Amino acid sequence: MLLELRDVSVYYGTAMAVTDISLKQEEGSIVSVIGANGAGKSTILKSINGLVSIHSGTIEFDGKRIDGSGTDAIVKAGIACVPESRKLFPYMTVQSNLRLGAYLRKDKQGIQEDLERVFTLFPRLKERLKQKAGSLSGGEQQMLAIGRALMSKPRLLMMDEPSLGLAPIVIDTLADTILEINRGGVSVLLVEQNAGLVSRVAQDCYVIEVGRIVLEGDIKDMMSNDSVRRAFLG
Amino acid sequence: MGDASILQAVLNGLTSSGQYILVALGLTLVLSIMNIVQLAHGEVYMIGSYVVYYFSTSLGLNFYLSFIIAVVAAGVLGIILERYFLRPFRARPDKAMVLTAGFILVFQNLVLAIATGTPKTYKTPYEGAVLTIGGSALSVERVVIIIVAFVLIAALFLFIRFSRNGQAMEAISQEREGAALQGISVDRLSAIAMFVGCALAGIAGGLVGSLFSLLPTMGGTVLIKGITIIILGGLGSIPGTVIGGLVIGFLDGLIPLFTTQYVASLIGFIIVILILLFRPRGLMGHESP
Structure with a gap:
C-alpha cells in the first residue's frame, strides 16, 4: 500500500473537521475523494501534508508513519500537492x-x-x-x-479541486493531463466536487459527507446507481 | 548655499539613509517571513552599539574585533529570540508581536542595569580622519558607514535574488502555504531571517555608535524611522525599503539646512503622510495580493 489512513480525526479548535477517515491507495493508482464544499476534503489532504495535525489515527506512506512529521519531510518522502486555489x-x-x-x-x-x-x-x-x-x-x-x-x-500527487474555476473544455484537458501523469508512474489522489472529472480518471472513490466517509467503491458503479448519484454526486 | 554645503548635506543624507536602511531591512525580512513587526529591533541596534563599547573601551580590545563580536552577538540574539520566544507563537503572530514589545523593556532595563544610564562613547581607529574631495572635507567615519551600508544592501539583494535560501524567503513572503508545500521550512527560514535582520541592526548600531553617545533608549528613534520606512516603501518590499530609506534619510539630511531640527522631523513626517495619501500601499507595494 502506498498510502494508508487509519481512523484519522482532525479538530479545528473544538470543532471536529473529519472523523475516523480510513483510506487506502495502491502504488500507480488514481483514487478520488468526492464531496460537497466544507465536507472535509481539503482537511484530509492537509493532514497528509502535515499542514494540520491529526487528533487520532495514523497515516502511513510507503509503510512508514508520516503523521507528526513536518511538511518538508513529507514532501521529501515523495508526496506533492496541487493545493486548492493553487497557491x-x-x-x-x-x-x-x-x-x-x-x-x-x-x-x-x-x-x-x-x-x-x-x-x-x-x-x-x-x-x-x-x-x-x-x-x-x-x-x-x-x-x-x-x-x-x-x-x-513525487510518487504521490495530491490534487485539491483542480477543476475549480476552469471552463468545461479546460476540465476535459485536465482529465487527459491527470491520466498522462499517472501513466508516467505517479499515483494520484484527487479531491473533487466535479463527479464528471472523477469518473473520467479515477476508479476507487470515497464519498465524504460532513467529515465522514459515507460510501466507497468504484465510481462507475456509483454513477450508474441512480439513488446514489442523486444523493451524493449531484 | 555653496557646493560644499550641498555635498555635506548629501553626505549626511547618505549616512542617515545607510543607517536607517540597514535597520529597516531587518524589519522587512522578519515581517515578510514571520508576519510580525519585530518591535525590539531598535534594542538589537542599541545592543550592537553597547557590545562594541564594552569590548573596545572597557576591555580594550581592538575596534574591528569588537565590531565583529557585536555583529555576531546581535545575530545570535536574533536566533535565540526566534527559536525560544517567537516560534512557539508561530500560529499567532499578534501574540508574538506583543512579546517583542515586551522585549523592548527587557533589553533596555538589562542594559541599564549593566551599563547604567550614563551616556557612553567609544572611538573608531579612524576617528577625526578626513577625506578631501573637491575642496570639501568629508568625515571618514561617515564615508565608512555609507560604503558598508550600501555594500551590504547590494549583498542582500544578491542573496534574495540568487541564493536558494533567498528564493525560499521570497516564496514564503508571497505565499506561505504554497512555500511550505514545496518543502520549504518556515521555521528554518525564520531563524535565518532573524539572524540576518538582527546582524544588520547590530552592524548599524556598531558603526553609528561612534557618532553619538550611547543610551539604553537609543533604539526608540531608530525603530520609529524603520517603521516609517517600511510603510513608505510598501510593507515587505526590499527595493521599497531601500527607496523609503533614501527618502527618509535625505529628508533628515537636507531639511535641517533650511530650518531647525525639530521642524525638520515634523516636515519629514508630513511629506511621508502626503506620499501615502497618493500611494496608500507605499512606493513599491503590490497593488493587490
Missing part, C-alpha cells in the same frame, strides 16, 4: 515557480530532465517562462501548479 508565487516568474518546486532536490540533471517533462506536458508554460505567475490565465495557473508539484519528482 502559486504570484510575483515570481513561471521559471522561478517551477524551480522552487524542486527546492529539496540536489540532482541538477534530474531537475533539468523533469523541467523538460513538464514542458512536454504543458508547452504553454515554456512560452510563458519569464512571465509572472500572477499574470497567467486560470488554466495556465493550474498548469503551473501541477508542473511545480511534479518538479519535486
